[in-house]
Amino acid sequence: MSAGPGSGASAASGARSQTRSATDAATGGSLDARVVVRRRTGFRLDVAVGAEPGEVVAVMGPSGAGKSTLVAAIAGLVRLDDGAIAIDGRVVASAGVHVSPADRGAVLLGQDARLFPHLSARENVAFGPRARGVPRTVAAREADEWLDRVGLGGWGGRRPAELSGGQQQRVALARALVTHPRVLLLDEPLTSLDAETAGDIRALLHEQLTDASATAIVVTHDAVDAAALARRLVVVEEGAIVQQGPVAEVLGAPATRFAAAVAGLNRVVGRARGGAWTSGDGAVTLHACDPGSQAVASVDGIALAALVRPSAVRLEAAGVDAPPEPGTWIARVARLDQTPAGVRVHTGDPAIAVDLPTDAVAALGLERGAIVRLGVSPRDVRFARVSG
Template sequence: MAAGGAAMTGSGLVADVAVARRGFRLEASVACEPGEVVAIMGPSGAGKSTLLAAIAGLARLSEGRVRIGDRDVASARPRRHLRAAQRGAVLLGQEPRLFPHLTARENVAFGTRARGIGRSVALGEADDWLWRVGLPGAGDKRPAHLSGGQQQRVAIARALATAPQVLLLDEPLTSLDPETAGDIRAMLSEQLTATRATALIVTHDAVDAAGLASRLVLIEEGRVTQSGDVRDVLHAPATRFAASIAGLNRVEGVARGGLWRAPGVSPEVLIESADAASRAAAEEDGGAVAAVFRPGVVRLERAGESSWTGALRLVTDDESTPGTWLARVTRVEQTPVGARVHTADPAVAVDVGADVVADLRLTAGVPVRLTLAPADVRLQSIGAGAGAGAMRSRSAARAALEAGAVTPGASA
C-alpha cells in the first residue's frame, strides 16, 4: 500500500546518458516500461552504479537526457538537473542506512512524513509495510536490535512506502548470506509485482536477474554490450563476461569449413556443432565465430606426459579430430558440487567431481585431453549479438526521448 492507501504503479523511464568521472566515461542507454523490472549486470568498475547515480540525480550528465514519466529530470543540452528529491526516484544500496535513533516503524514512515503525510497515517502505513516485508511486530525495534536481513527488509519497506516513480536497487542482496538473500529476493519479487513498480536492479548474481527482472542489460567498460530478455541473454551470451554469468564457456575463434577453429594454436583445435543454425554461422571461412557450451559437458582425461615436450604439444593421430584436443590445466577451483578445471589454448573451463581431481591428480601444469560432443555445442557469429543488441538499446532509448515518452516496446 502506497501513501494514502492507493496501489503504487511505477512510471516509465528512459535514460540515454554519458557521464565522465575521473578518467572513466559511461555511455549507456536504458528504457523501462511502466511497471517493468530491468536487471543490470557487468564487471566491477563497468559503470553500473554510475548509471544509477545519473538517474537518481547524484551524478551530472556530460551528454544525454533522463526522462521519468513525462518529465525530463536531467539533460545536458539544455542544461537541466533536478535534485534527487524532485525526481521521484529512490535509490537503495547494499547498506540499509537506517536512522539508528528511530524505530523500524519510524524509519519506514520517515519518507512518507517528508512528503506531507500526517504522523498517524504514516505510522499506520509503516506497520502495513512491515507486515508486507515479513516483519510484523518489529515496529518498535531500533536497527541495533535487528539482524542484517531484517534491516534490509525495513529499508525496502521504506523505499516502497514512498511510492517512487522509479526504484533503483544497487546490489541490495550482496552483503547478505545466501539463505537470507534468497528469502529477501522472494519477498522483493512479490512486492515489485504487487506494487507494479518500475525498477532497475544492479546485481552480480544471475539468480537475481532471473528471479526479479524480465530483461537484462549488460554493461562492460562503460558501454552496453548486450540486452534483451533475461533468458535470451543467458542462453546466447554475446561476450565472454555474459557467458561467465550464465555459467557457460564462450570461446572465440574463426570459421573453417563449417567448423570452429582456435586461431594461433598448433596443432589446430577444431570444434563442430550438430545444430544447423550453428553450422550456418560457421559457413564463411575466416569469419569470426564463438563456440558456446557448458563446462559440465566437456569430458576430461589425463594425457600422458609424452604428449608434451616443454611448451609444445606433440602431434598425435586424433589431435586434428574435431571436438578432441590436448590442453594444460592452469588452475583448479572448488565448486559446491566438485571442482572447475581451467585450461588454456583455448581457454576452456571443465566441471568435474572432486574424485576426478584426486584420481587424476589435477594441478596447474598437468596435461589433459578434452572431448566435446557436437550435440553439446552452439556456434555463434561474433557481432550479431553484442553489437546489434547495443545498437538496438541506444536507438530505442533515443526514439523514446524524441517522442517525448516511453514508447511501447522500447527496450534497454
C-alpha cells in the first residue's frame, strides 16, 4: 500500500512515526518456566528456565537434547506432564492449566518461515494485528513499518515465492515482532540459511531485539548466535541442564565435551598430582612449568579438565611402534572434517581435535586409522575444576 500525494502522504508519515514510537517503547515480559515432558521412548525433559523483561537467553545442546520441545512447550504446542510456565506472573501452563498458544503472549519462530503462500509479505505481517481486531489500514501501516525495519521496505506486495530464504525469514521476524509478544521464542531460525545471509539476519535480530527490549529464548547450535544475541547461556543435554551462566563464563569454562566443542575447545578430564596433570586414561601428562599452569600444583588430587584450542595441538605422523615422548602421546585418526580454514583432524583415546591446513593433511597422508603423535605446550592449556 503506497501513500498518495499531498496531505495523504503527510498523514501516512505521521502515522508511521507514531507506530515507530510505540514499537520502540515495547518491552518484553518476564518468563518463569519449569518444563517437564515425558516421551513414550523413555526420554524425559526436565528444564527450568527464566528470563527478566528484556533479557535474551540462549539455549544450546546436542540434537535430541530437548531444546525444541522446551520452546514448543512454552509456546503452548506441547503439553506439560509436570511443572508450570508463567509469563508476566500469569500461569499459562501447569498440570491443570493449558492456555491456548494464541492467548499466551508468546510467539515461536523456527527454521521454516512458514509464511502464508497466498498472502503478500505485507498481508503476512498484518495477519497478527488483524486477528486482534486492528483495522485493516492501521494493520497495513504497521506491517509496512516493520518490513521497513527488517530491510524490506517497498517489498510488501511480493508473495513468499518471490522472496529468497533470507527475505522470507525477515518477513517472519517482522510478523513475530509486530504483535509485541511478551516472550519471543526462536528455534534455530538461522540454521537453513547460508553463512552470509545468516550473518545479516543475526545482526538484524540483535538490532530488533535490542530496539524492542524484547524478552527472548534463542535455541541455537552456534556459539556466535549465543555471543551476539544473548546475555545468559543454558546448556541442555539429555533433557537436563548441565551448565548455565553468563555466555562468556560458560564458553570460557565449558563443563562438558559438547559445550567445549561449541566453544571451540578440546576438553579432557584428568587429575592433578605431584605438580602435573594426567588424563583419566593416563595417555597424556602435562607438567605445570609456567605461571598459567600453577593451578595444577595447588590442587593436588583434584579432578581438573584441560582446555586447549585445536589450533594449539601439534600433530606429526608416527609409526606403529612409535614410543611416546615427554609431553606427547600416540593416537589414531578417527575422522577428518573440512573447515573454512582447512581440516579438523579428530583423534581418539582421548578424543582430541587438531586444526591443520589442507596441504599439511595431504603432505602427512592422513586418513582414518592413521597413527599420529600429538603434543601440546602447557602454556596453551587452561585448567578448570570438574564439578560433581
